[in-house]
Amino acid sequence: MIKNFLGLIIFLIIQVISLDNAFAFNDHNVREFLDERENLWPELYLPNFKFSNTSRDLIYPNWFEGNWLVTSQDLEDESQAPVIYKVNFFKNNLNQVIGNRSKNSESIGKAIFGDTLIKVVNDPKSINKQITYLKDDLYIDSRITGRNQIKDDDMFFADELVIQTLHKPGASRVNQVETISKFQKCNRHNSNSENTLKPNICGFQYIATYGSKVGDPSVHAIKTSKFKLSFEFIES
Template identity: 40%
Template sequence: MGGNLLALLIGFSILLGGSPAWASPLEQRLELWPNWTLPAPLSRPSSRDDLIYPQWFQGRWEVQSVDLDDLDQPAITHEARFISDSQNRLVGDRAFNANAIGRALLGEQLLRVEDDPKSSNRQMAQLTGDRRLETTVTGRQQQSPNSDTFLADELVLQILHAPGPPRLSQVETLSRYQRCGSGICAEQWQGVYPPPGEKLRDSVQSSHHYQLRFTPLPASAPST
């Protein structure tokens, strides 16, 4: 009877649209999308903090991203690379990855992307037309519910420096990665907020939903 009662309670919770009490903070955050608000339940990273990936991200990948809100748009394809840092933690090769994504999205408008040598959470992208895009991670949370699943949520502050006043925005991206054979399957949920300081509680202005597929490139098969 105990098992039947548990199943009934779980089913009742799902019907009510709620999360089981043991759902992780990021799983609970996901259930709220796209009705996110700030402040979010994310920790503010120090200059040395970084997003630490499971070992099965090791190597170089071809990443294909599909916008699930606009399936008429072609998929975006770029490379991604994950490397060990000075503390032997697996992290994204941030400048390489940002350059690859930026080239796929902006083409020749992107000149280069540089990491801040003093912080793992800040980058500067140089664009044509004397424009610079400064990106700083202001909040982060990551979890591994099991050995084949990885969730990460990051909030970034973007400042576009261009002729005229700078333009600010905040973007939160929650990603769920799962091992799929030799590759990685992923979904991303994104919310764009107004500049900080306008309201005590910011609501999402626009939302996006993406599906990603990581395919290992030659000589970079994932660890087993």
């Protein structure tokens, strides 16, 4: 996430050129990987993240910064009412736009679980770990084990794999969940909002659940879902 700049100007120039080429190469391969994952849905199998970098958080385009009201519609069951929640994205100390992970997870959790959810806490030592506390002494320990992403001025495209362990008195259950996210600024004809502050964000999320066989590449998804998401900018 942080580039180590050395003192010599000539070395700096060579270093920057080399890094730019390396990132361009990696972006091309990651884009192929992400396109393949999207095209495979719903016949997904446990992903092999060749270019994964879990030392870096997901970095979003600048147009994600701010507070948003999200409407998520389950395309596999459109009879279900959309899930509506608020999310926040902000700039870190490297001027990169990142998601407010605990706040966003808590907002989504409240929309799904209601009062059953108590709170969501990030691990202060890792951007990849989070604990969700529920009533009745239940809690979910989530750990991201794979992450690929690309972004530009027009698109955000990412894939994350998380191992979730549900702890309850006397027992635990392990599950693996893959989330593929692809977002872009909405076209005017796709947006019902007249908000002139920021364009709405449109996109899809593909969710695949794999069960407890961690690391077995032959495992196929036991459940898949596809959601259509729209983000409307709000002041707070």
